[in-house]
Amino acid sequence: MTKESNKNKILIVEDEFLTAKFFEIKLKTKNYDVLKIVATGKDAIESAITLKPDFILMDIRLEGHMDGIDAAKEILNKIDTKIIFISGYSENNFKEKLNNVNYLSFFSKPLDINNLIDVLKKC
Amino acid sequence: MIKYKTNYKLLFYISIILFVICxxxxxxxxxxxxxxxxxEIQTHQKLHAKQAIKNFEELINKWDGLLSYLINDKNIKEMNKDGIELINKIYSIYKKELKGITRTNKNGVITYTVPFYPNTIGRNISQQKHMIKLLENHKPVCSDVFKSVQGYDAIVxxxxxxxxxxxxxxIAFLFNFEKITNSILKDIKIGEKGKTWLITSEGYxxxxxxxFMQKKSIYDVFFNDTDRLLLAKKMLTGEEGIATLSYNHSNQNYYTYYVPVKILNSFWSLGISYSESEITASLLNFRNKLLFLFGMIFIGGILAAYxxxxxxxxxxxxxxxxxxxxxxxxxxxxYKYLFESINISLFQTNLNFELIKANQYFINLFQYNKEEIFKIPFNLLFENVEDKNQIKEELLKNESIKSKEILMVKNNGDKFWASLxxxxxxxxxxxxxxxxxxxRDITERKDYIEVLKKHIxxxxxxINEVFHRTKNNLQVIISMLELHNLxxxxxxxxxxxxxxxxxxxxxxxxxxxxFQREDLSKISFKSYIEEIFLYLSEFxxxxxxxxxxxxxxxxxxxxFDLALPCGLMFNELINFFTVNSEPNSRINLILDAYKEDDEIFINILSDFRAKETDKSINENKFDLGLFFSLVENQLRTNxxxxxxxxxxxxFSFKDNLYDERV
Structure with a gap:
């Protein structure tokens, strides 16, 4: 299977290593270029600015004091990218906070990776 | 001035009672x-009657002596010259009372009479009623009244x-009966309508x-006057009595006293009647006086009652x-005692929220003294004056306010939450x-509610965190498995x-x-199965x-405890159909699920044909074996x-197999 778009650079922001690793390997099998895996909001911002990914898979609860939504806001202020939130919480938990964020999609864990790939493909 | 309402109804009833009493x-x-x-009249009747009887008896007695003498006189017996002379002499002496003296022989033939009437000598009177009686009994008799040759009513x-x-x-004496009755009976009637009558024992x-009745039989005169005939019959018994009767069927009642008069060997009956109308007439004056008296009593009673x-x-x-x-x-x-002693702060204001009354509890609550609390503006007790205006508006709209929570201020500036x-x-x-x-000071309650809210x-x-961790952990496990798979x-x-x-x-x-529901014990069966099918379709x-x-x-x-095995069973079923069906085949699957009382019913129907059906649907094989194991061992049913x-x-299973966890 090959990807349909030429946007293929992905930054994974996930503090669970095994989960992040699975996403990385699975995406790579689908010909996506996983630029980096980071576990904190701060690293996410820095990596995003530096690597300018097409997509950022963003967990919400992260290591450190900054959560994924705040990090996404910062990143979106600085670069043009698409944010896909992946969280153990549901979207409703962050309804108000997410109002000011322009994000592509929200997936609740455990994630069916095929659904994620479908979203990526459409962009 | 107090106006008292007269009870006219009561007055009316009293008037009626008074009228009836009067x-x-x-x-x-x-x-x-x-x-x-x-x-009184009956007494008069009796007196008149007694007097009449006495007169009759005196009359009879008077002539009885003379007649008794004559019948024993030899000359009279022989009716010789001396006898004739004696009769003439007696007649001349009693001429005024005696109208005639007659001598009859044993055959009832007149042999002599004085005054002398030549035609009468030799006249046989034996067939006259009284003569028949005399000839039979040989005892003194009295005749009925008859018209004498002289033209007057007479008896003999x-x-x-x-x-x-x-x-x-x-020997017989002839009397002018009219004269007798005029002297004895004529005046004994009472009143204008009063009646007197005298009848013989035979009803004459x-x-x-x-x-018009005189000299007639009662049976002839009263043949159509039942009452008087009855009275006359009573009189014929020879007894004394009083009777009330109406004459000729008139409404006029008569009170009649009747009494027998002994006449020689027989009797006459004397009746004296008095008209009721005359009694009534005589009572007219009395009645009018009585009416006036009771009229006055009635009017006086009405006034007294009023x-x-x-x-x-x-x-x-x-x-x-x-x-x-x-x-x-x-x-x-x-009210005052209650107002003052009750353990709730009470107050009363006018419509402009100016304090009129406040109990001690209220004064203590706001930490003022009694003089101060009535001098300060009521506004001072409110943290937000707007609250006061709002209360007034609500009161005017609904007339009352219940448990309104407002922030109020004490004298020392402390604020507290109050329920008003x-x-x-x-x-x-x-x-x-x-x-x-x-x-009511509800600060403590408010604080407690805040604590409760914080706890909630x-x-x-x-709970969110638990869910998050559970799902995160599932993600980690799935990720590990996926990595292994890769x-x-x-x-x-x-x-x-x-x-x-x-x-x-x-x-x-x-x-x-x-996690999406408020109920932490149950989930929607329909939504769950639909989501599983969506996921598996994608898979x-x-x-x-x-x-x-x-x-x-x-x-x-x-x-949740029952949904989870059901979900796993459904997964096993879809997996089994997908893996074991022919390539490019299409399987129709119908899943019915419904609940009756506390029993959940599941019916699964499919046109699925396995490649090696008998072998594949072996319960011991894992793929559908898990399905059957879950039904029997988890849902505890056949x-x-x-x-x-x-x-x-x-299959069906009990909905209450487990207690609700939360």
Missing amino acids: LIMFQYFYQIERQNKID VHYPIFKGTNYDGS ILFSNET FGVKGWIIVKEESARKKAEVEAKQSEER NATLLKDENGNYISILGSI EEKDLL LTEDKSAQNVISDMIKRLHVMSLAHKQL YKNKSNSIELKLNIEDFNIL ITKSFENNFSIK
Whole structure:
């Protein structure tokens, strides 16, 4: 299977290593270029600015004091990218906070990776 | 000035009673007087009658002596010259009273008569009624009244004459009966309509004021006057008595006293009647006086009753008013006592929120003294003056306010949360006059509620976190399995891992459903099955065979503990159909689920044909074996299955197999 778009650079922001690793390997099998895996909001911002990914898979609860939504806001202020939130919480938990964020999609864990790939493909 | 309302209804009833009493008394006294009058008249009747009887007896006695002498006189017996001379002499002496003297022989033939009438000598009178009696009995007799040759009404008395023991005729005296009755009976009638009558023992009317009756039989005269005939018959018995009768069927009643008069060997009966109308007429004056008297009594009674009732009402209403005043005073005192002693802060203001009353508890609550609290503006007690205006608006709209929470200020500036209840008071015309209210310090309650809210928020956070961790952990496990799957090249191991991943996803969908609901024990069975099918459709989308699912699931909730095995079973079923069906085939699957009382029914029907059906649907094989194991060991029920024509599975299980966890 090959990807349909030429946007293929992905930054994974996930503090669970095994989960992040699975996403990385699975995406790579689908010909996506996983630029980096980071576990904190701060690293996410820095990596995003530096690597300018097409997509950022963003967990919400992260290591450190900054959560994924705040990090996404910062990143979106600085670069043009698409944010896909992946969280153990549901979207409703962050309804108000997410109002000011322009994000592509929200997936609740455990994630069916095929659904994620479908979203990526459409962009 | 107090106006007292007269009770006219009561007055009316009293008037009626008074009228009836007056009427009864009038009747009573009138009847007594009437009876007295009747008694008096009857006494007069008796006296008249006695007098008449006495006169008759005297008359008879007077002539009895003379006649008794004559019948024993030898010359009279022989009727010789001396006898004729004696008769003439007696006649000349008693000429005024005696109208004639007659001597008859033993055959009833007149042999001599004085005054002398030549035609009468030799006349046989034996067939006359009294003569027949005389000739039979040989005893003195008295005739009925007859018209004499002289033209007057007369009676004759015959005394028998015996020669030895042999009857030898009679000597008779002739009397002018009119003269007798005029002297004895004529004047004894009472009143204008009073009647006197004298009848013989045979019913022959000797005398009556109604002259047409005289010398006639009662049976002829009264043949159509039953009452008088009855009376006459009573008189014929020779007894004394009193009778009331109406003459000729008239409404006029007569009171009649009748008494026998002994005449020689027989009797006459004398009756004296008095008319009721004359009694009534004689009572007219008395009746009028009585009417006037009772009329006056009635009017006096009405007036007395009127003033009595009025007085009674005044006394009654006055005492009721005094009682009400006392009660009102007592009530006010009780209210005052209650107002002051109750352990709730109470206040009363006018409509402009100017304090009129406040109990000690209220004063203490706001930490003012009694003088200060009434001087300060009421606004000062409110943290936000707007609250006060809002209260007024609400009161005018709803007339009362219940448990309104407002922030209030004490004298020392401390603020506290208060619950206010207030109501508008009205005057007797329904106009609003003041506001009565109570204030309760609810600071402690508010604090407690805040603590509770915080606890709830913490619990919510904890639940969220638990969900988050559960789902995160599931994600980690799935990720690990996925990594293994990617790294291994063993196909059968890959299938096992894929099955495991699917089962974990099915479980995670149940968690997702649970997390989305407020109920932490149950989830929607229909939504859960639909989500599983969506997930599995996505999972198997690259397979050439397909499953057409028709869900007939009622919308009911199911315990999480029961939903989870159901989800896993459904996953096993879809997996079994997909793996074991022919490539490019299409399987129709119908899933019915409904709930009756506390029993959940599941019916599965499919046109599925396995490649090696008998072998594949072996319960011991893992793929569908897990399905049957879960039904029996987790849902604790038996399954009905048939794979001959169609694939059919039916089972039901108790909804209350587990208690609700939360």
